[in-house]
Amino acid sequence: MSSYAAFYRQSIDERDAFWAEQARRIDWHTPPQTICDYSNPPFARWFAGGTTNLCHNAVDRHLAARAQQNALVAISTETDTERAYTYAELHAEVQRMAAVLQALGVRQGDRVLLYMPMIAEAAFAMLACARIGAIHSVVFGGFASGSLASRIEDAEPLVVVSADAGSRGGKVVPYKPLLDEAIELSRHKPAAVLMVDRGLAGAAMRAGRDHDWAALRAQHLDAQVPCTWVDATHPSYTLYTSGTTGRPKGVQRDTGGYAVALAASMRHIFQADPGDTYLCTSDIGWVVGHSYIIYGPLIAGMTTIMYEGLPIRPDAGIWWSIVEKYRVTHMFSAPTAVRVLKKQDPAYLSKYKLSSLKALWLAGEPLDEPTAQWIGSALGVPIIDNYWQTETGWPILTLCNGVEPQAARLGSPGKAVFGYNVKLIDEATGAELTAPNQKGVVAIEGPLPPGCLQTVWRDDERFVNTYWKSIPGRLIYSTFDWGIRDADGYYFILGRTDDVINVAGHRLGTREIEECIASHPNVAEVAVVGVADALKGQVALAFAVPKNAAGLEAPEARLRLEGEVMKLVDARLGAVARPARVHFVSALPKTRSGKVLRRALQAVAERRDPGDLTTMEDPAALAQVKALVTE
Numbered sequence: 001m002s003s004y005a006a007f008y009r010q011s012i013d014e015r016d017a018f019w020a021e022q023a024r025r026i027d028w029h030t031p032p033q034t035i036c037d038y039s040n041p042p043f044a045r046w047f048a049g050g051t052t053n054l055c056h057n058a059v060d061r062h063l064a065a066r067a068q069q070n071a072l073v074a075i076s077t078e079t080d081t082e083r084a085y086t087y088a089e090l091h092a093e094v095q096r097m098a099a100v101l102q103a104l105g106v107r108q109g110d111r112v113l114l115y116m117p118m119i120a121e122a123a124f125a126m127l128a129c130a131r132i133g134a135i136h137s138v139v140f141g142g143f144a145s146g147s148l149a150s151r152i153e154d155a156e157p158l159v160v161v162s163a164d165a166g167s168r169g170g171k172v173v174p175y176k177p178l179l180d181e182a183i184e185l186s187r188h189k190p191a192a193v194l195m196v197d198r199g200l201a202g203a204a205m206r207a208g209r210d211h212d213w214a215a216l217r218a219q220h221l222d223a224q225v226p227c228t229w230v231d232a233t234h235p236s237y238t239l240y241t242s243g244t245t246g247r248p249k250g251v252q253r254d255t256g257g258y259a260v261a262l263a264a265s266m267r268h269i270f271q272a273d274p275g276d277t278y279l280c281t282s283d284i285g286w287v288v289g290h291s292y293i294i295y296g297p298l299i300a301g302m303t304t305i306m307y308e309g310l311p312i313r314p315d316a317g318i319w320w321s322i323v324e325k326y327r328v329t330h331m332f333s334a335p336t337a338v339r340v341l342k343k344q345d346p347a348y349l350s351k352y353k354l355s356s357l358k359a360l361w362l363a364g365e366p367l368d369e370p371t372a373q374w375i376g377s378a379l380g381v382p383i384i385d386n387y388w389q390t391e392t393g394w395p396i397l398t399l400c401n402g403v404e405p406q407a408a409r410l411g412s413p414g415k416a417v418f419g420y421n422v423k424l425i426d427e428a429t430g431a432e433l434t435a436p437n438q439k440g441v442v443a444i445e446g447p448l449p450p451g452c453l454q455t456v457w458r459d460d461e462r463f464v465n466t467y468w469k470s471i472p473g474r475l476i477y478s479t480f481d482w483g484i485r486d487a488d489g490y491y492f493i494l495g496r497t498d499d500v501i502n503v504a505g506h507r508l509g510t511r512e513i514e515e516c517i518a519s520h521p522n523v524a525e526v527a528v529v530g531v532a533d534a535l536k537g538q539v540a541l542a543f544a545v546p547k548n549a550a551g552l553e554a555p556e557a558r559l560r561l562e563g564e565v566m567k568l569v570d571a572r573l574g575a576v577a578r579p580a581r582v583h584f585v586s587a588l589p590k591t592r593s594g595k596v597l598r599r600a601l602q603a604v605a606e607r608r609d610p611g612d613l614t615t616m617e618d619p620a621a622l623a624q625v626k627a628l629v630t631e
């Protein structure tokens, strides 16, 4: 048995001993007595009774040995700024932020919602929350007022931290008007809003509610806010993600399990050492940003780089110039970004000295072979695919323990990661598929390892019913992804089993987009499907039935309505959710019982055979779709 196979087996067969060992990678105020309490499945309580603090492990713990080492470098090609914070400086900034949050009334267990661009203050705010035991909930800055409002309503934050604006491709995107609108829309009203003024857009401040970060920071320059020791099971954050229904789910993460899982991943997945430098190009609004821009690298004592900007601006060499300048050792990105770079002049890759780089990890969407091969030969380092979810917080499938890059199989994110008892399940019968090369649902036998979601925020029932009861006859966690496993244990991910789509690595729920489009006064019915796209992996296509088709015969009129629908999505959900096209049809293809045949729609839009259509009510509806997409 290879050493990884033995390591993996131990993580499953001697679970508690394995994780007790990993738990020594972090500092505990009170060491845990129990490792995994799984007396009430599927709720796993990792390290219950142990007390620790995420911010202590990410910041304070490193002060003795590396106070003067850079902890965080915030680079923005949008504002042409670059600022490095040593661990000592980060420690001071986080305490200032913590003191300000406390002054605004935040106590342990309170929620703080962050709606922020990729600026250092966002990291301060996350760490400050962790420091005082408050639960942060970061909402991606690309979301608009409707998405933000539903998250404010669910998280019920006492304080919202935001900034005047984000910026993308040189275009300033004011945040404050969207935030004000979202608070207006939400039934829950935060007591205070803390605004970071970047001097980009200005912000109308509401007296009594809105506060200026710089002004309050100045009052707390010498703040000393000790870490609050919390139980390992104390929630550290919630992060909203999409599923089958329109209502986003608040994935709730614990403290101790998460810290241990990340520390273990930094060692056994990334082989990271203190002093190494990590560049993760995700956004703090996504799970990858939480785990591998902020917490993971800092827990490991690395320097982490936060980057605001596009991968091709000012030119396609920007990331590689950062790698050269900061001697980046570990890089994490998404296949879409690499496909964008692949279209640019390859000379940008040879222009910089990249000898510091050990490997590039890619996640979030399927990594296609041409992309993997191109970037692998351009960089001359291993390209390591890894598969996971917002729910799990860290990789489920990848290659661990520095296995030789030639061990990678193109198209496969690798094998089950330690701690994850991954199974393939027959969707219809619930039976485990043990023979190689069979297609099934990728599932994980409980308990989920440390670091994974504890529950859905304030909705245990939804946690159980959504994730653990979708497979008949057994309590097992479903990833909602199809997969196969070859004879050597390598998995291949074949796409979602539900209505979630993946646009440029961004996870979107088609139902959420449908609900938004259906609120247009001239839309009677709509179906949104994800369609394969060479650059973004998938794009969303909408097929809408107008309420009043009169006047829509002219192509200009249809274009105008399409434009209105897109604007509506931009305004409510954000441009990330905007469909690539909105096609108007007289009817949607449905079964006789009235269910929209989304899979048939998707197949036809991808010019594939839609398969068995015997249950279809009106074949003309699908014929119309076919004509439209071939147009």
Ligand code: PRX
Binding pocket: 241, 287, 288, 362, 363, 364, 365, 366, 367, 385, 386, 387, 388, 389, 390, 391, 413, 479, 480, 481, 493, 495, 496, 502, 505, 506, 507
């Ligand atoms: O469908 C899988 C796809 O992205 C989903 C999770 O997205 P999200 O919650 O945003 O978390 C991303 C964390 C990296 C999965 O259910 N997915 C993620 N990584 C891969 C992937 N599909 C194929 N290959 C991957 N490496």
